[in-house]
Amino acid sequence: MNKVDVAKSSWNVLREIFEESVPFHKSLGIKVINLEMGEPKLSVDMQDKFVGNFVRGNLHGGVISCLLDVIGGIVAFVDVVNRRDITTSDAKIEQFSKMGTIDIRVDYLRPGFGSKFIASGFVLRTGNKVAVTRMELHNDDNLLIAVGTGAYVVG
Amino acid sequence: MNKVDVAKSSWNVLREIFEESVPFHKSLGIKVINLEMGEPKLSVDMQDKFVGNFVRGNLHGGVISCLLDVIGGIVAFVDVVNRRDITTSDAKIEQFSKMGTIDIRVDYLRPGFGSKFIASGFVLRTGNKVAVTRMELHNDDNLLIAVGTGAYVVG
């Protein structure tokens, strides 16, 4: 494979790791999309077990904060990988293992109604030690449910 | 029942709601302890599906932020109920339905290793509109895994 193919193939490996090898992601049914495009997003289908308010039937805040934390980490990771031109799966996995969340803030804006939710984000700044990201969660009507800010050690 | 018995019985009703009627709590196996003592805590047993880092086997950050958000809300709720002397189950449930998380911050201090985790918290200030709480997550060796701060609408 040439370098572009290696990079593309390595994103497929990473996506499978994020979706299948992280038990809590698999438990929530998180799908990682657009990873190889440099604009990673998460997609989850609403499930009965995600409900917080059993009268109203909306998404539990804990699912929201989880999705925002995860997308923030992946967005920071993709930014570092692209900046440092890390191409192979092994090198990407090694980089990922060095990263970790320092802290996040989550702002709950609206009740999480919907049949599907999309988490997205972008990097505000990546330094040698720390990346700062902003994250958003939309439902399938493109309504903004929650936002977040995260700081991540970049390794 | 006299007033004390009503209050005690109402806490049992509430605990069952928190544990059994909130689907995401039930899915995580959250147990609510010391609710009637005015010092509510959450207890969860480690499960395979909670793992974030499949190499190291530690608790996923999303589970951590969820537990801290939930205990913050319960701590704020108990404080409001006690301040306003809300005794019956129905009145407590109505009060709970009016509350909601405005925002939380979570600081991840150490990898979440352990077979059991305890989330606790306390109220910094309850006003007419907003309560502010601090939360902590310890493992079964009493090691501090994460802390949080939350702001909640008190209804």
Next chain:
Amino acid sequence: MNKVDVAKSSWNVLREIFEESVPFHKSLGIKVINLEMGEPKLSVDMQDKFVGNFVRGNLHGGVISCLLDVIGGIVAFVDVVNRRDITTSDAKIEQFSKMGTIDIRVDYLRPGFGSKFIASGFVLRTGNKVAVTRMELHNDDNLLIAVGTGAYVVG
């Protein structure tokens, strides 16, 4: 005066209050711009007394967090005033006196070098009780120095 003139005039009164009647704003030399346009911003000229790092000469983090807190509050205030169609100076002042910061998060992205700084922001969501805003601080080269998120009681 007709209603439009009253509203315009009332913004002039408010701007003078923000700049002249709030002692700490006056002490920092904060100028409020675009208030009547619905897109308020703060402008401050760098001053010797604002320096944090005396070797490097950059803006102190405390000035940064102050500017972000202030612009967040003003952005929330303008949004509430426009939504509720509050036109006179007196009604605006009364509304302002009911508002207050619940909490803010500030992310320091780059050292605050520059001869002038502009703080801007926008509302993510205004409810009946709480408004959530995002804020940014740029220097005169339009470099993003810091961002923030704030929750405000809207009265």
Next chain:
Amino acid sequence: MNKVDVAKSSWNVLREIFEESVPFHKSLGIKVINLEMGEPKLSVDMQDKFVGNFVRGNLHGGVISCLLDVIGGIVAFVDVVNRRDITTSDAKIEQFSKMGTIDIRVDYLRPGFGSKFIASGFVLRTGNKVAVTRMELHNDDNLLIAVGTGAYVVG
């Protein structure tokens, strides 16, 4: 001087730097106390220019966030210095120059009334790269005005 004297003398040098050489600290009249005890605190006297609400006369939120950011940084710094046994003034100054605030959260609990304010804090966790601190601001009646949490690069 023996090692203990060197360390004690170096704290005096540092305190003078914090109070006199950081222009914004000097402008606010910040006094650093208990630095050599390993329990640093800030003390500031109320001043007319610190007022936020000119009707009520309370401390501006920007002064509050500034004091909490500063004490968080100093608390993190003292912890690192003690852990790494950094004794001379020059080594301490070099360490301080490597540190910086990643982000802070400030929760405003009560209006800042008082003639004097004390900012204190403690370290939740110091790692190789990041320290996390909690901070508090009390007035001279020992009333808790505000709390904060900060993440700092430790160099």
